[in-house]
Amino acid sequence: MADAALRLTSLAQELLGAPLPVRVRAWDGSESGPPGAPVLVVKHRRALRRLLWKPGELGLARAWVAGELDIEGDLYEALDLMAGLIWERGDGTGERVHPVRDPKLRAAARGLLRLAGPWPPPPPPPEEVRGRAGTRHSKRRDKAAISHHYDVGNDFYALVLGPSMVYSCAYWEDGGTLEDAQRDKLDLVCRKLALKEGDRLLDVGCGWGSMAIHAAREYGARVTGVTLSVEQAAFARKRIAEEGLTDRIEIRVQDYRDVRDGPYDAISSIGMAEHVGAVRYREYADDLYALLRPGGRLLNHQIARRPEKDESAYHVDEFIDAYVFPDGELAPLGRTLATLEEAGFEARDVEALREHYALTLRRWVANLEADWPGAVRMTSPGRARVWRLYMAASALSFEHNKIGVNQILAVRPEEDGASRLPLRARAWTADAGA
Structure with a gap:
């Protein structure tokens, strides 16, 4: 030929x-x-x-x-x-x-x-998710989906994410490093939540413990972190012990729907709500509302897609669903805000961080490419290729405004309707000298 x-x-x-x-x-x-x-x-x-x-x-x-x-x-x-x-x-x-x-x-x-050439077509690569069992967004199926994505190996994530071990959009300043930007993002969340010594913080989808550690070490919070990933939990507990914070932080392998030890003063949900699904989102909002004390704050950090003219025609991205985030779903920002309000929350602030996520993803791709042989050795050639493609394509989607990411600060109002928030909006940025 x-x-x-x-x-x-x-x-x-x-x-x-x-x-x-x-x-x-x-x-x-x-x-x-x-x-x-x-x-x-x-x-x-x-x-x-x-x-x-x-x-x-x-x-x-x-x-x-x-x-x-x-x-x-x-x-x-x-x-x-x-x-x-x-x-x-x-x-x-x-x-x-x-x-x-x-x-x-x-x-x-x-x-x-x-x-x-001759048929039949070859079977899909082994990294593809197949044979999903159970009802979509049931606890069992969600646990399997989280395991597929997050139990790839802590060493691999350390290679991609760097020392911060934060797997969500960083908060950039010109000339800063990835570690600086991730620290600044965690600090921004803590300030928006107005954390202070002794506050109870629930970190939903706590990952490798970075938010919990920052909140406990820098703000004196008492933190409960929940994740469905066994590997994440083990890594987080080791880090917490090394920081000497075991008396302030508890990490559980637990579904957020099973948390029953409220009330909490604050809840952080950073890059977790994308896994909840449209059919469960009101339940998610209701559960977090019930876990907060009156006057407590929620910081919901979540990727959003643009609304479709015909929402009934929306289709989940085939590559992402098959190889990256099984059963993951993105919702428009307006729908997320409406659902939180329907659950009883008062939305107080929305900050768009779209450009920040593009910068973050490009840095993760650079980390991956800088030690490609190591990434392949830690996972597989196919898995490393999945990550390179999905992160690079996602960076372009953020840059071209196909998707966005937003931090929503919401409060559970007190019984008299008071929010107990500052009169001037975004006092947390003023406090940081921004």
Whole structure:
């Protein structure tokens, strides 16, 4: 098969209605496409079979995770250029068009089928989530989903996240380091919650204990942290012991729905609510409201998607759902605010940190790429490739305003309706000298 790259780019142009914006190098060593552009390396014809079997994002993701596709050049530039390269394309009427159902494209699809080689398609890479048991967002299924993502290995997370071990959006200042930005984010949360000596703080989805440690060490809070990840809990307890804070912090492997020892003075939920799901979000809001004392504060730090014109047509991202966050769901900011208010909370402040998350993700990708052999050794080649793709693509989504991230400060009002908050908004930033 001579010059497979030229045949592939020609067929892709017929199917997509436009030239490929990247250069292609095929499995036979041939190249085709614009000089100087990032190179999409198609290492094996199996990649085409995956695309034919699962047109769109999931087929591309499977080929990437399996190592059958690669990028030479700037990964971010390549992802930007290929963002529209999906097989299901709009026809201008709002309908979706599949190439093999469009008579004008059938010939090109048959040509691609010949180029792809013999069937059947290969099985999905082992990192893909399959055979999910139980009701969506039941406690059992949520625990399995959290384990898939977070029990990858503490050493791997330390490589990616750095010494801070904080797996959420940092709070950046020009010229700062990742560690500085993560410390500043934790401190911002503590100030918004107005933590003081002796306050009881519940940290929902406590991760590796960074928020709990900061709140106890810097503000004298008594902290209960809950996580569904056994590996996270073990790591957090070790850190807490090394800090000499075991008398102030308790880490539990526990579902937030099973916490019954309120009331708490404050609750932090940082990067956890994305796992709750739309069908459970009111329950989440009700549970946190019940766990707070009157006058207590909630800081909800959560990724948000943009609202759809037709919300019933919203579909979960196939790659993210299959390889990264099983059963994870993003909600528009307005829906989150409305649900918190329906539960009885008064929303007092919303701060958008979208650009901050893009910066954070780019730093995590740089950490991963700086010790790629170590990342592969700690997990697997496929898992490391999943993380590189999802973090780089997510950085672009934040930069292009496809998704955002927000901190919502809410209060459970006192019985007389008082919030006991400062008259001037955002006193916490003024206190920090911002």
